Amino acid sequence: FATANDEFVWGGMENQTLTTLCYGCWNESLMVHEFAHQWFGDMISPGTWADLWLNEGFATWSEALWLEPYNYTNYKNRVLNYAGTYLSQNPGWAIYNESWIENPPSNNVMFNYAITYAKSACVLHQLRYLLGDEVYFEAIKSYAEDTANFKFKTAVTDDFATKIGEVAGEDLHWYFDAWVKQPNHPVYFNEFYFTEEQPGSWQAHFLTNQVQSNAPFFPMDLTVMVAFYDGTDTLVRVRNMENNEHFVFEFDREPGMLYFDPNQDIVLKQATTLLSVPQFNTFTGERLLAFPNPAKEQVSFFSEVGFDPDAKFICYDATGNQVLQLTHLSGNKLMINLDGWKPGIYEAVLMGKNTKTTCRFIVVK
Ligand SMILES: [Zn+2]
Incomplete structure (x- = not known):
């Protein structure tokens, strides 16, 4: 790598295996970020400026992944930091904007840290949750090694989504269309209640609700934890593809509490989940x-x-x-x-x- 003088306006820049850093900017995360661009940037370049998130999302997410061998918590805390940065500095536009294909905006917009870096990294983290580790890592490896379509070539968002879906064995455009192409994020205002159907048989009712007015609905897999009076608990996962869905889970012991997204897998969200009182x-x-x-x-x-x-x-x-x-x-x-x-x-x-x-x-x- 090379260190530039103070006329270099970027933090770091990867130029086909010669990474340039700003003056005094040597640090581990920045080097990881720039090295990651040798795969996501150099080896596979964005097809258009609208696909820039494929560069910066992967490079930023890789900074978190670099921390994971020490401790998964370090990885997750870095991702939660990205989410916090996005949620507090969100300028309100989407990660992917079709107009950028023909008319790229100013660098301040296109390289906005909260969106193009932090939120994009979170979208990849949520994809990891959606697919599970095995399929997620297999999918991005297969994407990076796909010489017919991507390796030493370019990638656009829709083709990336198709590729990930092919490896996962299901169409995943719904995920990218919402989380990459819609601005902002879901604001959940969920409710739950429990009923005893007959002695020894209970139901937990989970009512999903997104109330944001600055974006359409965001489909996602939702995990809830149901805790029982006997001290045990269980995780339930459902695919929430439309707003105001009513899920019912059956149990043979009495539920006492329901927690939404207990592991904070969906980092791009605000959420309130209340006990509703049926009359x-x-x-x-x-x-x-x-x-x-x-x-x-x-x-x-x-x-x-x-x-x-x-x-x-x-x-x-x-x-x-x-x-x-x-x-x-x-x-x-x-x-x-x-x-x-x-x-x-x-x-x-x-x-x-x-x-x-x-x-x-x-x-x-
Ligand atoms: Zn970068």
Whole structure:
């Protein structure tokens, strides 16, 4: 490597096996980063400026990987540092921007550390979680050794996604389309509750909810830990491909708590997971559950026994005025659009022939 004088404006730069460093900039992480560019940069170059993240993501992620032989925690802490940098400095654009193909932006934008380096490294870490270590490392090795398509050639994001998917044995464009091409990150506001179906048989209900307004939905595999009253716990993993999914897990011991993403595998997120309180009809044991609650754009009501087609569904505002009435109900999920609703507390009433089930919910704007 070579050390430049203070007119060199970059920290370090890899130039086909001659790494240049800024004056006084010798350090292990920077050298690892530049060495990694011999594979991701020199050996496989980005097809367009929009694919620059394939260089900097891999080089930055490699800095973390370099720490892993000492201790996995060192690797993970470095990744969490990247996530913290991104979350606190996110300028709000995506990692991949199609317009950069024809019109690359200024260096300040294109080489923005929070996005092109830190967030891209986190996207690779999350890919590692999604695929598992064995498949992930096999996939990136296969990508780097693919002389027909990538090695000593160039790579674009979609072809990279196709290649990783081929090795993994499943189409993974959904992951890259969301996490690389959409700006920002998911803000989870999940809920859960437990029910005892019969003696000795419990269900844990997990309701996923993303509330960010600055990006569409982010699909992902979600891990939850369910802890039981007998002191044991278990991990459950589900693939969450649309918003407001309702997952039900069956257990033969009583669950006491549910934790979302207990290992912080999804580092690019903000998350709140609350115990929701289903409202009971004391007569029939029927539950009516509003979700999400508080709700912003829409609210769904779940009835575990299914809505009676002869029942009426009525919503009242806090002053007792009826704001909605629905009849001819069906299924066990009822979705209501909250366009035009004022913020406040509402009461939903499901009026059957001889039954009345109520549920309070909050509308925020
Ligand atoms: Zn770099």
